[in-house]
Each structure stands twice: as structure tokens, then as C-alpha cells.
Amino acid sequence: MLKKIECIIQPFKLEEVKEALKKIAVEGMTVTEVKGCGRQKGYKEEYPPDAPIRLLPKVKIEIVTEEEKVEKMIETIQSLARTNQIGAGKIFVIPVEDVIRIRTKERGRIAID
């Protein structure tokens, strides 16, 4: 079973996380600069209920991997992306139906190896 790990983290954590992922043999990843908010709606302090949502800059990393490697990756990302503050981000695990490597037409597990 293939899974996609999609994590949203603080931009300043990207460098560390990406190098650590390389060390645990992550082959490929896609990184996007994104904006978003969580429960605090982008505010660090108390905010009035009618305050507009503040979208803060974040980084999204997407990795497709085999199910057996998911926990190790979660552990790695979680330990490095922690800031001990709100807004450190989230990790989503999503089922992937299939993968196709365009150049070789390979499909499935071999397409990410």
C-alpha cells in the first residue's frame, strides 16, 4: 500500500527536515510554499470572533512512500518540526491509489523506487 505524507511545517524548519528525510532514504519529495492557519486563525494572542483570518506562510512537503515507512517518517518530521509553540504544523497521511513514472511508464511501488 502506498501512502502520501503531506506535512505543513514552519518554513524555517524546512532545511533540517529535508536533510533528515534524505538520511532515512526518502527518494523524492515535493515542497511548496503555502499559506494557512489553524485553530488560532493565524493569531498568536487572543482575537475577537469577527477578526479576519490571517494566513501565515508555511511550507508543505509531500512524499509518497510505502506503508511500512510511514511511521519512521512521521517520527522524523515530528521530532524536527516541533517548535514547542502553536503553529508548528500538521502531518497528514493519505492513501495513494497508484503512481506512474512518466519517463519509464513504470507503475506502483517500482515507480517511486
Add this chain to the structure above:
Amino acid sequence: MIKAEDKVRNPWYYALQQLDEVAELINLEPWIHKKLRHPRRELTVSIPVRMDSGEIEVFTGYRVQHCITPGPAKGGIRYDPDVTLDEIRALAMWMTWKCAVVGLPYGGAKGGVVCDPTKLSQDELERLTRRYTSEILIMIGPERDVPAPDINTNSQVMAWIMDTYSVDRGYSVPGVVTGKPVVLGGSLGREGATGKGVVFTLLNTLKYLDQSIEGKRVVIQGFGKVGSVVAHLLYKEGAKIIAISEIDGGIYNPEGLDPEKVMTHKKEAGSVVGYKDAEFITNEELFRLECDILIPAATENQITEENASEIRANLVVEAANGPTTPSADKILKERGIFVVPDILANAGGVTVSYFEWVQGMQGYFWSEREVNLKLRDIMTRAFHRVLEVSLKEKVDMRTAALMVAVSRIAEATRLRGLYP
């Protein structure tokens, strides 16, 4: 009828008392109440076993099906010198509630053999298991009653039961038991499932109480199939395991114990006692330790009216079955200690047993990750359902869990009606 002098620490008496209280709270119809007060079927068997010495010993075994209204009965088999019919009856009733509280399509059962497995050789244990299986064969089966491991029984014992049943039928029937070895149709993630379920429930409780697990001082009674898993997982989550005990005593270190090292010691020494980085404590002292979370993960009747007033934890999570006596429960309630009841907290084992049964019926097996995620899902849903009732009806979690469970069984009974 249970005589007054037998009421002391008789789990069947406690179980009936609990049912009576809940019946009143949910206005249970008298006929359903009466029906649920009586186990559906009980079988007492004599088990003659040829011992290694050549002599023949006769052991006594039981299988009780408390309820088969929602589906097949489900419940473990224990080998223990203290097994009594009343204990098995109570445990069977609790299995009915436990399956109902998490919403599994099962009734409740329990089995036991009066024996001391530490004094039996592996061969004697096998002969005992096979003869017991053959004696209760008329009661069990994938659509009738599905046993599972309990105290002093494991996946090997389940494999013997499965084999004995299959030989009788003339074909392999993996669905007759759960908790089997993986190669015989067991589920990944079954070992340790009860412990994992306890931890999911504990984390849900802390989330509700707006607390974090990190740095919490945890005391665990029992370091077997459940306690050791709970200790490992909570240690990984950042909790501080300050004391662990087993039947012969315990170990205490206010700075925290490393469960992995304790396990290494246990494997060498046969018990946690004697672990070098800790001081010895008795089981009684363990219950009186200053801590945040107390997890009884051994047997019944451990928190009693003698020690309940001295418990210094804010949160008690019952990993064992029936560890708190009703009078102790009242004391804990009065003292404002939050108790997560057994039928909710330790339902992870039977839930993964259910997954094993489902996978076996489908003949299609899931990954361990899938098992764990589905377990978390079911445990979390059950926790919130019980919490909701507890807040709405202003009752403690145990009463709420029983209300959820008894209501579900009552509804099934009502819908099926009474034959003829």
C-alpha cells in the same frame, strides 16, 4: 442465590449489583432485566488429563455464555487456580457490556480451568487444553462462541484449541478462536492490542481533561500482556513510569523507570522485583504512591475499601477486568478521582479480536497499521459516546459506560422479542 457471607469479593455479586443499578437508571423493562441477570448458558466440565508421571488428574473447567443476542458470544479463557464459576459468570457478563460499549456484534462469554499452569509441563498444558476444548466443543464455533486468550493462555493455547476443533470438524476452522498465531490466521497487532487500547483511551481522557501526557507520573500494577505494553507506549509518549508491580511485589523510582530495561530484567529474573535502579515496594504500597495516573493492569478486586481512600492519583484507568470493588468505586467517586472503567479502557483486546474474526471470515488480511488505525477509531468513538452520556446524565464514566452497553443490549433484546 448468593448467600450473604459469599458476597464479600464475589465478582458475580458485584456484576449483578452493577446491572441492577443501571437497570434502574435507564428504566429497563423488568423482563429484560431479569433475562440479563441470568447467564444464557453455563457448562461445567471435568477434564481428565494424563500427567507426565503417568497418573491421571481431573481438572474442572467452565464456559459461560452470558448473552448471545447481538451475535456470537465472545470472551477469553483463563487458566488459574482461583477460577470459580461465579468469577467466570461475572467476567462473561462484563464481556457482554464490553462488546456493547464499543459496538461489536457480539454477546459475552468467558471460560476458565481451575489449574496452576506454572506447575504444568508444556505437554500437560497441551493435553489439558485439547481435552477442555473437546468438552466445551458443543458450545463453541465461529458463529456460536469464539474464545480468546486471557490470564495464562496465549496464542499457542489458541492454536491447540483451533486444531482440536478443526480435527473434530474435519476441516480447518480458524474462526473458532481469536488471538491465534499470525500464520494460522491471527491478526497483526493482536498482541498488545489491549494495552494499545488502554493508551488511546487514556490519551482521549487527558485531552478531555485538557492535560498533556508529558511528565505525568504513572503507576502500573501488572507487567504482563497488558501492563508492559501500556508502560512502553506511555514511556514513549513522554510519561514518567515511577512504579511497576507484579504478583510478588514491585519496584519504585520517583525519577522514572525505563520499561525496556525493566523487561530485560524480568526476562532474566522472572519478575520485575530486584531491578537495580529502583527500590522494592509491596502491592499495597504501590496503591498509596503519590502519582498522577494509576493503572491497575492485573486482576480483579485490587482497589478495595481498604486502600481506596489512600489512593493519591487523580486519574485511574482500569486496564484489568473488575479491579475496583463497588464500595471502593464509591470512595473514589466521592474523592473526585476520575475513573476510566474497565469495559471501556480495556476493550482494545476484544476489538482486535473482532478484526481477526472479520479478517478470517473475509480471508483477507490487513496491515498492522490498518489494524491500529481502526482500533484507534473505535476506541475514540466509544470514549466520546460514553463521555457524552456521562456529561448529559451527570453520572461517572463507569455508570455511563454501563448505561450505553446495557441500553444497546436491551434494544437488541427488545427488537428480537421473546421466543416463543
